[in-house]
Amino acid sequence: MAxxxxxxxxxxxxxxxxxxxxxNPFGEDWGRLVAPYVGTRTFRERVLHEGSxxxxxxxxxxxxxxxxxxxxxxxxxxxxxGLHTFPDNPDWRGWWGEEPPFGFTVLVLTHAARPxxxxxxxxxxxxxxxxxxxxxxxxxxxxxxxDIRIGGGASVVRDFLRAGLIDRLHVALTPxxxxxxxxxxxxxxxxxxxxxxxxxxxESGVIHVTFTR
Amino acid sequence: MAxxxxxxxxxxxxxxxxxxxxxNPFGEDWGRLVAPYVGTRTFRERVLHEGSxxxxxxxxxxxxxxxxxxxxxxxxxxxxxGLHTFPDNPDWRGWWGEEPPFGFTVLVLTHAARPxxxxxxxxxxxxxxxxxxxxxxxxxxxxxxxDIRIGGGASVVRDFLRAGLIDRLHVALTPxxxxxxxxxxxxxxxxxxxxxxxxxxxESGVIHVTFTR
Numbered sequence: 062m063a064x065x066x067x068x069x070x071x072x073x074x075x076x077x078x079x080x081x082x083x084x085n086p087f088g089e090d091w092g093r094l095v096a097p098y099v100g101t102r103t104f105r106e107r108v109l110h111e112g113s114x115x116x117x118x119x120x121x122x123x124x125x126x127x128x129x130x131x132x133x134x135x136x137x138x139x140x141x142x143g144l145h146t147f148p149d150n151p152d153w154r155g156w157w158g159e160e161p162p163f164g165f166t167v168l169v170l171t172h173a174a175r176p177x178x179x180x181x182x183x184x185x186x187x188x189x190x191x192x193x194x195x196x197x198x199x200x201x202x203x204x205x206x207x208d209i210r211i212g213g214g215a216s217v218v219r220d221f222l223r224a225g226l227i228d229r230l231h232v233a234l235t236p237x238x239x240x241x242x243x244x245x246x247x248x249x250x251x252x253x254x255x256x257x258x259x260x261x262x263x264e265s266g267v268i269h270v271t272f273t274r
Numbered sequence: 275m276a277x278x279x280x281x282x283x284x285x286x287x288x289x290x291x292x293x294x295x296x297x298n299p300f301g302e303d304w305g306r307l308v309a310p311y312v313g314t315r316t317f318r319e320r321v322l323h324e325g326s327x328x329x330x331x332x333x334x335x336x337x338x339x340x341x342x343x344x345x346x347x348x349x350x351x352x353x354x355x356g357l358h359t360f361p362d363n364p365d366w367r368g369w370w371g372e373e374p375p376f377g378f379t380v381l382v383l384t385h386a387a388r389p390x391x392x393x394x395x396x397x398x399x400x401x402x403x404x405x406x407x408x409x410x411x412x413x414x415x416x417x418x419x420x421d422i423r424i425g426g427g428a429s430v431v432r433d434f435l436r437a438g439l440i441d442r443l444h445v446a447l448t449p450x451x452x453x454x455x456x457x458x459x460x461x462x463x464x465x466x467x468x469x470x471x472x473x474x475x476x477e478s479g480v481i482h483v484t485f486t487r
Contacts, residue, residue: 072483073287073459236471236483240463246286250453258449260481262473268481270285270449 062204063228064197066211066218067128069095070232070245076215077140077243086146090239097235097265101125108162120263124233133207134200135163136193138217139171142186154178155186166203168196170217193224215243222249227274230256234268275417276441277410279424279431280341282308283445283458289428290353290456299359303452310448310478314338321375333476337446346420347413348376349406351430352384355399367391368399379416381409383430406437428456435462440487443469447481 068076071094078090098104102116103125116122139145147153155161155178163184168191175188189196200209211221221227232245246252256272263269281289284307291303311317315329316338329335352358360366368374368391376397381404388401402409413422424434434440445458459465469485476482 073457073462074285236466236473238459238462238465240459240461244286246451246453248453249286249451252451253449258479260449260475260479262475266471266473268473268483270481 062201062206063208064211064221064226065132065208065229065231066213066221066227067124067231068213068215068218068233068245069098070234071237071239071242072234073238073240074244074246075239075242076213076218076245078239079242081146090242093237094235094239097121097263097267098125098233100265103129108157110160117265119265120261120269121233121265121267124231124263124269127231128210129162131208132163132165132210133204134165135167135210135212136196136200136217136221137167137169137212138214139169139173141213141217142167142169142171144169144171144173151175165207167212168200168203170196193221193226197221197226215245219245219247219249222252227272229274230272232270233263234270236266236268275414275419276421277424277434277439278345278421278442278444279426279434279440280337280444281426281428281431281446281458282311283447284450284452284455285447286451286453287457287459288452288455289426289431289458291452292455294359303455306450307448307452310334310476310480311338311446313478316342321370323373330478332478333474333482334446334478334480337444337476337482340444341423342375344421345376345378345423346417347378348380348423348425349409349413349430349434350380350382350425351427352382352386354426354430355380355382355384357382357384357386364388378420380425381413381416383409406434406439410434410439428458432458432460432462435465440485442487443485445483446476447483449479449481 070076078088080088080090100117101122102118103122105111105116161184166185169188171188172190178186259271261269283289291301293301293303313330314335315331316335318324318329374397379398382401384401391399424431472484474482
């Protein structure tokens with residue numbers, strides 16, 4: 062029943078990029094940031110549904126597998142779900158198509174009430190206006206014996222870190238500098254206190270850093 | 275004749291800490307940031323003059339040795355020399371005592387003219403009001419066949435990076451979060467273009483990242 066978070070960060074700590082346009086809703090920076098993760102076998106199977114056997118199988122893929130294992134519920138911010146990008150579309154159902162890679166309930170933190178959205182694969186988005194502690198209490202009930210994942214974006218993970226609620230934080234540092242966007246580390250002076258910190262290098266050049274309580 | 279820079283950074287990219295007080299002129303954060311480097315055999319011999327045989331001898335020490343090898347001249351900012359900490363002391367001779375670990379000429383970039391300072395071991399501080407290109411031209415003449423080191427702090431190294439003047443940048447990422455101070459990476463979007471980037475983990479937990487042109 063651990064509370065976990067995983068983020069892709071640039072060397073300068075950017076987790077949410079800032080060069081999106083209507084023509085390119087993810088932006089160029091996002092592609093650069095997540096390229097090693099998106100290239101893994103796990104991502105290509107579980108998120109892109111490309112079938113089996115495609116993608117990298119090294120260290121990055123091991124972390125990608127870990128990301129999907131043992132989760133019973135998730136909490137994410139409105140931005141990660143897409144509500145900041147498409148604020149006026151009441152029919153928005155998330156970025157993930159009709160097979161969202163969850164299979165459990167995801168609590169989306171937002172100030173605007175929306176009806177829940179359910180998918181045949183067991184994914185269910187519910188919308189909540191709640192403080193971190195309160196959302197976590199509900200997620201614990203939903204997760205049963207599973208872990209709770211704090212999906213992102215940066216500001217949501219930071220809020221949970223500042224509240225001392227995260228047991229394991231894994232960041233995958235892509236060795237690029239973005240220089241713009243939302244940074245994870247701001248206002249987290251001495252975050253490492255109370256955690257063991259370990260690192261591992263991937264074949265791709267990504268540096269995986271894990272904070273474990 | 276490469277132009278090189280080496281910096282210790284926190285995970286959030288802080289190179290110059292910000293909690294100095296008159297009682298503690300380095301601050302607590304500085305000690306946390308540089309502890310692995312200060313613990314190396316090379317630092318203890320060459321900077322602290324503690325004699326030989328003390329200190330760590332692993333990966334961190336290998337980078338510390340590289341820091342001192344082959345340098346013919348250095349450029350540093352006024353802050354790194356100490357002029358921001360002791361602006362009103364005309365007799366200030368730097369942080370390093372009477373055996374500064376240079377042995378060559380160091381150009382200190384400052385707007386206030388000062389007479390040069392010379393030490394018996396060949397270290398000579400000269401004070402210049404100069405743009406990066408101009409300072410580098412003088413440093414090249416001084417360095418002979420040696421490399422030119424851009425010593426720091428963060429803003430000086432950033433200026434040289436933005437001007438495209440650095441051939442090799444090595445950052446030692448200490449796995450701590452400082453959340454305050456001067457960050458290296460700001461305004462360096464896509465710095466990695468034109469560089470090979472490689473990483474190595476030290477026994478201490480420090481992540482050494484090197485950009486090589």
